[in-house]
Amino acid sequence: xxxxxxxxxxxxxxxxxxxxxxxxxxxxxxxxxxxxxxxxxxxxxxxxxxxxxxxxxxxxxxxxxxxxxxxxxxxxxxxxxxxxxxxxxxxxxxxxxxxxxxxxxxxxxxxxxxxxxxxxxxxxxxxxxxxxxxxxxxxxxxxxxxxxxxxxxxxxxxxxxxxxxxxxxxxxxxxxxxxxxxxxxxxxxxxxxxxxxxxxxxxxxxxxxxxxxxxxxxxxxxxxxxxxxxxxxxxxxxxxxxxxxxxxxxxxxxxxxxxxxxxxxxxxxxxxxxxxxxxxxxxxxxxxxxxxxxxxxxxxxxxxxxxxxxxxxxxxxxxxxxxxxxxxxxxxxxxxxxxxxxxxxxxxxxxxxxxxxxxxxxxxxxxxxxxxxxxxxxxxxxxxxxxxxxxxxxxxxxxxxxxxxxxxxxxxxxxxxxxxxxxxx
Numbered sequence: 001x002x003x004x005x006x007x008x009x010x011x012x013x014x015x016x017x018x019x020x021x022x023x024x025x026x027x028x029x030x031x032x033x034x035x036x037x038x039x040x041x042x043x044x045x046x047x048x049x050x051x052x053x054x055x056x057x058x059x060x061x062x063x064x065x066x067x068x069x070x071x072x073x074x075x076x077x078x079x080x081x082x083x084x085x086x087x088x089x090x091x092x093x094x095x096x097x098x099x100x101x102x103x104x105x106x107x108x109x110x111x112x113x114x115x116x117x118x119x120x121x122x123x124x125x126x127x128x129x130x131x132x133x134x135x136x137x138x139x140x141x142x143x144x145x146x147x148x149x150x151x152x153x154x155x156x157x158x159x160x161x162x163x164x165x166x167x168x169x170x171x172x173x174x175x176x177x178x179x180x181x182x183x184x185x186x187x188x189x190x191x192x193x194x195x196x197x198x199x200x201x202x203x204x205x206x207x208x209x210x211x212x213x214x215x216x217x218x219x220x221x222x223x224x225x226x227x228x229x230x231x232x233x234x235x236x237x238x239x240x241x242x243x244x245x246x247x248x249x250x251x252x253x254x255x256x257x258x259x260x261x262x263x264x265x266x267x268x269x270x271x272x273x274x275x276x277x278x279x280x281x282x283x284x285x286x287x288x289x290x291x292x293x294x295x296x297x298x299x300x301x302x303x304x305x306x307x308x309x310x311x312x313x314x315x316x317x318x319x320x321x322x323x324x325x326x327x328x329x330x331x332x333x334x335x336x337x338x339x340x341x342x343x344x345x346x347x348x349x350x351x352x353x354x355x356x357x358x359x360x361x362x363x364x365x366x367x368x369x370x371x372x373x374x375x376x377x378x379x380x381x382x383x384x385x386x387x388x389x390x391x392x393x394x395x396x397x398x399x400x401x402x403x404x405x406x407x408x409x410x411x412x413x414x415x416x417x418x419x420x421x422x423x424x425x
Contacts, residue, residue, distance in 0.1 A: 030226040035148050035411075036235045036423045038221060042144040043421070045222035049140055052133050059122070059129040066118040070108045072285075077102035096293040106285030106300055112276040121269045128262045134255040134421070140220075141420050145411045147217045152229045153404045154210035159231075160400065161206055164393045165199040171385075172196050174376070188382040195386055235423065236407050243344055246417050250336050253418030257336060260329045267322035274318040278311035280304045339416040347413045350406035357399045364395040 033041070043049065081098035175189045214227055221227075251257055280303050287298040371388035374380040414420040 030228040032228045032230050033148070034230045034233045034235055035145060036233075038144055038148045038217070039141050039420070039423050041221045041223065042141060043137065046140060046144075046220060047222050049133075049137055050222075052136050056126065056129050056133060059126040063119060063122040063126060066122040067115065069110075069115070072105055072107040075102070075104040075106070077104075096290070098292070100291045101289065103288040104285055104300055106283050106302075109282045109284055111282065112279040114273070114276045114279075117269070117273040117276050121266065121273050124262070124266045124269050128259065128266050131255055131259040131262050135259050138255050138415070138418070138421055142411070142415045144217070144220050145415075145420065146408070147213065147220055148229060149404060149407055149411065151210065151213035151217050152231070152233075152407075153400065154206060154213045155229055155231065156400050156403075157397065158203065158206045158210050160393065160396050161199055161203045164389065165196065165203055168192060168196040168199055168389065171372075183378075184382070191382050191386060195389070236410060243341060246340050246344060246413075247337060249419070250340050250417045251333065253422075254336060254416075255418065255421075257329075257332055260325065260332045263325040264322070264329055267318065267325045271315070271318040271322055274311055274314045278306070278315065280306050336416070340413075343409065343413040343416045347406075347409040350402070350409040353402045354406050357402055360395060361399055364392050368392040 079100040172189070172192050175184055175192050178184045179186060179189050214229075217229075218224065218227055282301065282303045284302075285300040287296075287300050289296040289298065368388050368391075371380060371385050375382065375385040411420070414423070
């Protein structure tokens with residue numbers, strides 16, 4: 001029998017197809033994100049945050065504008081003799097003796113350091129904008145963290161329902177055999193199948209909820225990649241220090257506190273600028289004035305007399321704004337203290353709830369195992385087993401609720417102490 005060698009062209013086509021299929025499968029593999037990775041990606045790619053960061057560059061342009069010196073002003077006035085024939089010796093209409101010209105160059109004078117104070121105000125406003133962007137980032141990262149937890153919770157609920165569905169599906173297969181052997185009635189099989197169908201419907205709904213949560217998370221991260229959440233995340237294991245330490249850290253690192261403090265500096269600098277603007281703005285220059293071919297030079301100067309307008313309204317408004325910013329600082333510091341204490345107590349409470357569930361979970365597992373064994377041995381009814389199965393799932397879901405509440409309390413504690421933006425640093 002002849003050995004038929006494969007067609008080289010066919011081999012190359014098969015290899016190329018296998019490579020393309022493998023590449024497609026690899027490209028469709030979702031990226032698994034921890035909470036810290038989600039926070040880091042949101043800081044880098046969130047479109048709203050990137051748009052707000054451009055406002056810093058806009059504020060820096062105001063510094064350039066404030067530092068610009070005023071342009072000099074060139075003024076020309078020309079008077080031509082209307083009837084040059086009135087003077088026989090100047091019969092030419094364009095003769096310089098029939099014309100008077102006024103050239104004037106003036107420029108405002110910087111008094112009371114108005115320009116320097118305007119530059120200082122613009123520079124402090126740049127820093128205020130930076131701190132405002134940092135506060136927007138802090139709130140955005142809280143939203144990202146909560147959305148990550150929403151997706152994590154939906155994924156865990158899906159896994160629980162799928163596990164319960166597998167348990168009931170296994171019992172359905174066993175009961176089908178037992179029904180053929182006339183060990184149980186058809187009612188027992190139907191009850192088991194109904195519960196399996198209920199779990200199947202719940203799993204489909206929960207799977208769609210999970211996909212919806214991932215879609216929102218991808219929008220916040222500014223990505224279109226296929227994502228998944230890490231079910232085990234070491235980032236969420238954290239031991240908080242004493243309340244005093246947390247308060248001190250919050251006052252030093254929270255961006256809303258720093259924003260309020262910078263707003264006080266901006267208001268104070270604005271007050272200094274407005275007080276400088278009440279000084280009259282002089283304007284000086286030089287004059288060159290040829291009159292009937294006779295040149296004259298001179299000095300030009302103007303000074304508004306501050307009888308009525310001394311910038312009183314803007315000065316008064318600047319002082320009121322300065323007082324307002326000081327009150328905001330005091331209120332913000334009080335708010336920080338309240339939020340830290342509340343979040344810390346919630347964190348401790350949720351941690352204690354997690355610890356109490358250890359025994360409850362163990363008892364629930366033991367009850368389900370015992371009832372299942374007793375039912376398969378004919379020691380109890382299908383009603384007892386299905387009730388035990390539902391009770392087991394309820395306990396598991398309650399424990400998942402407790403885990404979610406604990407993680408949210410930890411996330412909130414990071415938020416109120418200013419630690420959330422530093423998870424990846």
